[in-house]
Amino acid sequence: MMYDYSSTIEFLLDWYDQNARILPWRENPKPYYVWISEIMLQQTRVEAVKSYFERFIHALPDIHSLAVVDEDKLLKLWEGLGYYNRARNLQKAAVILVRDYGGELPSDYTELLKLPGIGSYTAGAIASIAFHIAEPAVDGNVLRVMMRVSGCFDDITEAKVKKQLEEDIRAVMPKSRPGDFNQAVMELGATVCIPVGRPLCDKCPLVHLCQAYKNRTEDKIPVKKEKKQRQIKERTIFVIEAGGEYVLYKREKKGLLAGLMEFPGIEMKLSSSAAEEYLDKMGYSMEQIIPLGDAKHIFSHVEWHMTGYLVRLQERVAEDTKIYGAEKGMNKNPPVWASAKEIEEIYSLPSAFDYYKKFLI
Ligand code: SF4
Known part of the structure; x- marks a missing residue:
């Protein structure tokens, strides 16, 4: 009008x-x-x-x-x-x-x-x-x-x-x-x-x-059409540590959080035993796996419902080990190892991972 x-x-x-x-x-x-x-x-x-x-x-x-x-x-x-x-x-x-x-x-x-x-x-x-x-x-x-x-x-x-x-x-x-x-x-x-x-x-x-x-219509204006419901995606996040450093990957150049760093993970929620089995299958020499609990992050169109594990390794994984979404070939970038301090000061780990970032020492 x-x-x-x-x-x-x-x-x-x-x-x-x-x-x-x-x-x-x-x-x-x-x-x-x-x-x-x-x-x-x-x-x-x-x-x-x-x-x-x-x-x-x-x-x-x-x-x-x-x-x-x-x-x-x-x-x-x-x-x-x-x-x-x-x-x-x-x-x-x-x-x-x-x-x-x-x-x-x-x-x-x-x-x-x-x-x-x-x-x-x-x-x-x-x-x-x-x-x-x-x-x-x-x-x-x-x-x-x-x-x-x-x-x-x-x-x-x-x-x-x-x-x-x-x-x-x-x-x-x-x-x-x-x-x-x-x-x-x-x-x-x-x-x-x-x-x-x-x-x-x-x-x-x-x-x-x-x-x-x-007209007492302040609560009815402005009119906004209902937004489409957000898509829910389940994920398991692995905070993987070896020798005081943690592994990060750079996300692919396209899509959500494009080009930013992230903890490795896969697109499904795994129980503790399933997570252990999964990492074992990927060839990890695990010392310890500790459940970190669930977290949620809301983007404009998607919600991530996450569960996470701290995984302590006996030694670092080789450069070419496919940690992240190996079955789906989702992330082909090489791993980056960094201390908690470096992650804080140099790398931009998006706020979606804030809950799991707390566990870095
Ligand atoms: S413009 Fe907003 S705050 Fe001002 S009288 Fe109208 S409804 Fe109230």
């Missing part, structure tokens, strides 16, 4: 002037800082992003350094934020920026959209916050606030609904403060018109304009 949001502007900007949180990338909204922070903020809370942002900017202070950084170091800096393709896309875009744009982000919405990992939201955020261009930046927060204000029951998971809202906002954006306007709506969505629980309408600067408030 089309809606005229012009009456929200002055109330949003006034509210933002008094309520904007102080954030490291806001104090100095360089295009590079805005870009990195916006990519980090997708799927991650502001409070959690702060320290990652500081560390990232300290290690990679500009687009040139991002373009040339070793991938393992980049992924290490990203460790804990998840969705590692975001980090890879940052680097791909940085390489293009150095090659074609003199190492700077272009001050143009359409040019920004051409870069890997930059969709309409991020392009709008960079254009408006860093370059003061009147383009909307519609994320989940903005969709929620504006759908409630307009009392709209359209399904926000549909691309055309987001597109319409972008057009409605573009039509009224204040040319003098486009970045503040976008940030005001996002901030209101994050702190007042919140996604979980009742919105704090008594603290909202738009309460007198809000159709959802008027």
